[in-house]
Amino acid sequence: MKAVVVRKPNEIVIEEREIPEISASQVLVKVKAAGICGSDVGIYRGLNAFATYPRVVGHEFVGEIVEIGTRVEGYAIGAHVAVDPVISCGKCYACRSNRHNVCHSLKVMGVHQDGGYQEYVAVDEQQLHLLPQELPWNIAATVEPYSIGAQVAHRGRLSADDTVLICGAGPIGLIILQVAKMKGAKAAIMDIVDSRLEKAKAMGADLVINSRKADVQAELMNFTQGEGASLIYEATGNVKLLKQCIKDFSSAAGRVVVLGFSKDVLDICQLDIMSKELEIIGTRLNNHRFPEVIEWFKAGKVDPAAIITHRFKMEDAEKGFAIGKEHPEDTLKVILTF
Ligand SMILES: NC(=O)c1ccc[n+]([C@@H]2O[C@H](COP(=O)([O-])OP(=O)(O)OC[C@H]3O[C@@H](n4cnc5c(N)ncnc54)[C@H](O)[C@@H]3O)[C@@H](O)[C@H]2O)c1
Ligand SMILES: [Zn+2]
Ligand SMILES: [Zn+2]
The missing domain is CATH 3.40.50.720 (NAD(P)-binding Rossmann-like Domain)
Structure with a gap:
């Protein structure tokens, strides 16, 4: 499978990798679309304090379930899912205070560990959120940035x-x-x-x-x-x-x-x-806000199409990363398609 890898700051390559193996508590997601966020560009440019290299970037991604771990229940092959990139320990003070998005040993997919800019990703069951099957993939890829909107509304x-x-x-x-x-x-x-x-x-x-x-x-x-x-x-x-x-x-x-x-x-x-x-x-990332956002999308309460300005094939990720800097006046959310 292909993966978009930032090998080191300012070096992005399309790498051929093995399809990941899943554990009993994971599913294999075939990625369909992924948004480019300012922080992904920051990792590419070497400006993100949290990232380590080499890194498959991408924390705004959605796809289809193609394989299901033996202990995972409630999901079917072919289901459309959004993946919450926040991974926490469940034990520290922040986690015990129901604030897992600022976990003491927080890991974010695409930042601290490999993320969504690859054709297949192994994802833990608790990070999955079912999407309506009819929701277009590029729109679905904005659930994560909208979860920031939900989080800041809550925080403020x-x-x-x-x-x-x-x-x-x-x-x-x-x-x-x-x-x-x-x-x-x-x-x-x-x-x-x-x-x-x-x-x-x-x-x-x-x-x-x-x-x-x-x-x-x-x-x-x-x-x-x-x-x-x-x-x-x-x-x-x-x-x-x-x-x-x-x-x-x-x-x-x-x-x-x-x-x-x-x-x-x-x-x-x-x-x-x-x-x-x-x-x-x-305010940081989102604290279990995906279900709320998916409800907004279902009810048409927000307008994600209005912030999407560009789409690129994942192979052209480098162009997608560059466009915001070249044309800030007409670039908002850029989506990579798979
Ligand atoms: N805390 C979180 O969870 C979280 C999540 C996502 C993004 N962010 C942060 O939120 C910010 C916004 O994200 P984004 O993706 O929209 O970034 P962006 O860079 O696309 O947008 C920033 C906007 O601010 C404007 N701007 C810059 N300097 C300005 C100034 N002096 N006066 C007025 N406007 C100015 C720019 O023209 C631009 O339109 C970034 O700092 C990003 O790192 C935080
Ligand atoms: Zn983001
Ligand atoms: Zn924790």
């Missing part, structure tokens, strides 16, 4: 009462926007790329701000009658912006949810957090 206690500010209109920011609108919140979104903001407007953003052209704070204060946003998602990865979120953009009793994973250090003032009783909330 997103409700219809919120005035949300989303920093960054990349695939993740736009997914958060769709989730915020689905929940009935008012939502503003900012970016520096107009075409992404136009997409956001079409998805129902109540206010779009190009931070290169407009005074974000002034626009936001006007939008919130001087209160600031009750819930802010920092989805650009820019720490300077995180500082502004805390200091200038948040309302009293607000929450700032941090998605980025920059190692840059930030100087923030205690008073800005204390005086507003601000909550600064981390």
Whole structure:
């Protein structure tokens, strides 16, 4: 079978490998589609602190069951499944607190161990989620990024009462926007790329701000009658912006949810957090959110097709990795097909 392997930073190859053997508690998944995420590109470019090499990347993948382990029940050959890439120990404090996505010995498929950019993958039973058979594969491949949207909604206690500010209109920011609108919140979104903001407007953003052209704070204060946003998602990865979120953009009793994973250090003032009783909330991956997302997809509550801009054959993975950098203005989610 073929596998997309990042041998070392900036070197991607299509390798011929043996089809994996499954254990009694695993199934063999024939991969049909897989999304390219910013973090996959980060691994390719050598910028991901968690990854080791060589690595079969890909943590947003779906496929069809072709073989079933002897102890696995409730799945049939031919069933369509999404694979939750989060693997945890089940014993540490985080796991015991029902927060397995930040397990002390967390492993993510495609990051710490081989992932979904290969024709067949052996997957543990507890990572499987049944998909409707009629759901197109490229749409199904976005269940994992939407699980980030579900997780951040949960972490930020997103409700219809919120005035949300989303920093960054990349695939993740736009997914958060769709989730915020689905929940009935008012939502503003900012970016520096107009075409992404136009997409956001079409998805129902109540206010779009190009931070290169407009005074974000002034626009936001006007939008919130001087209160600031009750819930802010920092989805650009820019720490300077995180500082502004805390200091200038948040309302009293607000929450700032941090998605980025920059190692840059930030100087923030205690008073800005204390005086507003601000909550600064981390969020990572997803905590058993696939079933919720699959329900959204079934009910048509979100619009995954709107964030998919490109499709490439898995053999052309390198092109798929490059396109976002070459054409950021018209690239959002890129899907590899198998
Ligand atoms: N915590 C998690 O579980 C998790 C999961 C997925 C992604 N992420 C992170 O979320 C962030 C968004 O992911 P993505 O895939 O949408 O990334 P992306 O790079 O495609 O999108 C980021 C967007 O931010 C915009 N941007 C960058 N700097 C800006 C600035 N100074 N002002 C305004 N806009 C700016 C860019 O134009 C782009 O549209 C990334 O930092 C990513 O690492 C976190
Ligand atoms: Zn991802
Ligand atoms: Zn654990």
